[in-house]
Amino acid sequence: xxxxxxxxxxxxxxxxxxxxxxxxxxxxxxxxxxxxxxxxxxxxxxxxxxxxxxxxxxxxxxxxxxxxxxxxxxxxxxxxxxxxxxxxxxxxxxxxxxxxxxxxxxxxxxxx
Numbered sequence: 001x002x003x004x005x006x007x008x009x010x011x012x013x014x015x016x017x018x019x020x021x022x023x024x025x026x027x028x029x030x031x032x033x034x035x036x037x038x039x040x041x042x043x044x045x046x047x048x049x050x051x052x053x054x055x056x057x058x059x060x061x062x063x064x065x066x067x068x069x070x071x072x073x074x075x076x077x078x079x080x081x082x083x084x085x086x087x088x089x090x091x092x093x094x095x096x097x098x099x100x101x102x103x104x105x106x107x108x109x110x111x112x
Contacts, residue, residue: 004028059083065091 002010004024011019020028032038059069065083070091078088 061094064094067091067093 001018002008002021002024003018004020008021008023010021013019019025054068054072057069057072058066059073059078059081060066060083065078065087070078070088075088078091079085
């Protein structure tokens with residue numbers, strides 16, 4: 001008999017003896033291991049992350065001014081951060097090039 005469920009016939013192994021049946025092995029293999037964590041985050045927090053994503057936006061990526069930051073905060077704030085008028089004029093959306101499917105912000109924006 002299976003040493004796990006005691007209902008079905010166990011699998012005989014020459015070295016290990018009687019192993020659990022195929023059904024019990026499949027059940028055991030489908031369980032999450034401790035290294036596979038489950039993320040349990042309330043919908044309220046997910047919505048706040050999407051809503052406040054721009055508040056953590058960096059003004060530059062690799063030294064180049066991000067146009068999204070410029071649109072959000074304005075030219076005066078960019079000048080205070082040390083950007084020149086030429087850099088402000090030539091700003092482009094550099095953060096959009098970097099965001100991938102693996103980032104948390106794109107994860108939550110795609111889920112809503």
